[in-house]
Amino acid sequence: MDSPLSPPTSCDNCGLCCHLQHRPPYLPTELDTLSAKLQLEVLTADESSPLPCIWLTPDHRCRHYADRPEICRQFELASEDCLHQRQALLIEGDINHISSEPQS
Ligand code: SF4
Numbered sequence: 001m002d003s004p005l006s007p008p009t010s011c012d013n014c015g016l017c018c019h020l021q022h023r024p025p026y027l028p029t030e031l032d033t034l035s036a037k038l039q040l041e042v043l044t045a046d047e048s049s050p051l052p053c054i055w056l057t058p059d060h061r062c063r064h065y066a067d068r069p070e071i072c073r074q075f076e077l078a079s080e081d082c083l084h085q086r087q088a089l090l091i092e093g094d095i096n097h098i099s100s101e102p103q104s
């Protein structure tokens with residue numbers, strides 16, 4: 001398993017970048033391309049909804065991966081933002097599905 005302290009090689013069993021927002025971060029123009037069902041799901045969640053994103057599944061995957069927002073597509077594995085997010089949540093100590101032990 002990847003450690004948050006080293007660059008990850010896969011998004012499997014992570015999903016920590018999905019802990020940055022309460023709902024899928026679509027631009028208004030993107031929302032128009034979604035089905036009515038998915039639009040309703042997105043629009044009924046707001047800042048009062050608990051983190052993480054409403055579409056993150058218990059096994060740390062995007063429930064509607066094929067329809068995910070553009071900004072989610074652009075969030076790159078092992079990028080500076082990816083590493084920052086993994087390390088920040090580790091320090092907060094409220095994420096326990098990823099080992100905090102450095103890889104040997
Ligand atoms: S991009 Fe980084 S933070 Fe997001 S799921 Fe992949 S490894 Fe985790």
Ligand code: SF4
Pocket residue numbers: 017018019021023024025053054055056057061062063064065068069072
């Ligand atoms: S829409 Fe999917 S990929 Fe984007 S933050 Fe939510 S769960 Fe993560």
